[in-house]
Amino acid sequence: VVGREVFGDDYVSRDQLTRLHMYYGGAMDCDHWHQGAGFVTSHVALTLVWEKGLQAIEPSIAAPYWDFTLESTFFGSSDWHDSKIFSSDWFGEGSPDNELHTVTEGRWSFVPMMMNSAGYTKWHNAYGLMRAPWNLDSTPFVTRSMNIYGLENNLKPSGCEEYHRTLKKSNWMSLAKVLNSAAHGHIHETMGGAWNHPFEAVVADIEDPPLAVFQFAHWIQSSSKILWRAGVVKCSDSCDMSTPTSECNCACDEKAIAGRRSYEVLDEYGLLDSLTFFDSDLNTLDSSKFKDHKGSIREVIQGHTKEESKEIYDSMLDNLCTPGHLGDMFQASSPNDVTFWVIHSTIDRVWHFMRLGDTEYDQTWEATTPCYGHNPKNFQPFSSLFGDDHDKYYTNKELYDLLSPTSDSLPYVYDNFEWPHCTFLGYRMTN
Incomplete structure (x- = not known):
């Protein structure tokens, strides 16, 4: 309220933007802003809201x-956090080496999370922090890590191959699908990274983790969600x-499982088709091992006993x-992390380049999902x-048209559509 009184109606706070993202991305029924075509329009529009808020304070900012x-x-993958953008003058340390996992130097040090947020937002964690309900971290500051459940992350940002x-x-x-995923x-x-998980004890006993261990680690967060x-x-x-995290946590509900075997639960929610796991000898296990050629679940995994199979499914x-x-x-x-606000404009830049090209491009937006937020009329x-x-909300299709680089209403342009490092590597970055 004070911000708008001082800077005008376009002013918006970080907490307002985070609450909006939480409401649509952290909902119980489905993810209304991710994993569908609505990801692009929602996040580009959200970035525009942020930009207008900045310009309410300083009009010269873009x-x-x-x-x-x-x-x-x-x-x-092991050293990209050494980039100069993670200096204290830029985004701050990419993987803070402290118990709080928080940046301690520079302008983005100790960025606070909203506490006691239950009266402000529908979605928050058990500690009252404005975090996802499934993230029961009590740290009152923005957190980061390059590690993923006890492993040094073997991934890095998308590069020339993905953009090509x-x-x-x-x-x-x-295009919407690849902008949501590969790009x-x-x-x-x-x-962000992840920690404080039982899988870390499993990883600690593996001297040289094979790819399957990393692949499962990458799936824990999304599968748990x-x-x-x-x-x-x-x-x-x-x-x-003051409650220790060992007493404030998430767990599988026995009533919800209702006596079902582990592989039945995993299969009901599509996880046996997507997950990669491993056995005690670190052999890779995937859907080809979990199911036969007809798609039926193998209660006994190939090459394993019934007892070993049960242990594998239970462990998963x-x-x-x-x-x-x-x-x-x-x-x-x-949105609490400053880096959030500079990555979706990167996606938008590629989208602009595509729409300005001479290549014939089918702009049909099909209604393909029951999850509200991803269809053209939503x-x-x-x-x-x-x-x-415009005193009413825009539909996805309206945003699609208004966000076009050829739209007279669009209040911004990009400085260039060049990726010289990709061209040098032999990629033809053409539209």
Whole structure:
């Protein structure tokens, strides 16, 4: 309220933006802003809201973009956090080496999380912090880590290969999918990280983890969230800030499992088709091992006894019964981290380049999902973004048209559409 009184109606606070992202990305029924075509319009529009808020304070400011294909090109997965953008003058340390997992130097040091937020937002964690309900971390500051459940993350941001692949898409539906996945890439996971999870004890006993161990680690957070939305994973509702995390956590609800075997639970929510796991000898196990050629579950996994198979399935489910603690960029409160605000403009820049090209491009937006927020006629919670008196919310299709680089209403342009480092590597970055 005070901000708007001083700077005008376009002023918006970080907490307001985070609450909005939490409401649509942290909902119980489905993810209304991710994993569908609505990801693009919602996040580009949200970035525009942020930019207008900045300009209410200082009109000369424009939203920057972070071309993280540079980090992907010139660094490896183990050292890309050494990029100068993680200096204290820029975004702050990419993987803080302290118990709080929080930046301690520079302008983004000790960025506070909203506490006692239950009266402000529907979605918050048990400690009252404005974090995803499944992230029961009591740290009162924004958190980051380059590690993922006890492993040094073997991923890095999307690079030239992923962006070159994006530029080859010939229709909106396939482009939206790749903008949500390959082009957006692993940036949230590699910035946020995860810790305080039982899987760390498993990893500690493996001297040289094979790829399957990393692959399962990458799936824990998203799979656990699927089980949370299904009501299988239940998280503590309310915990005092003095409550240790061992007593304030998420776990599988025995009533929700209702006597079903682990593989039945995993299969009901599609996890046996997507997960990669491993046995005691570190052999890779995937859907080809879990199911036969007809798609039926193998109660006894090939090459294993019935007892070994039960142990494998039980271990998979046990490790998905909690997501552990997640760095803020790795879940619904990601707008709290400054890096959130410079990655979706990067996606928008590629989208502009595609739409300005000479290649024939099918712009049909198909209604393909029951999850509200991803179909063309679904409304997004934005209005009056383009100098209009639009007193009602825009639909996805309206935003699609208004966000076009050829739209007279669009209040910004990009400085260039060049990726010289990709061109040098032999990629034809053409539209």
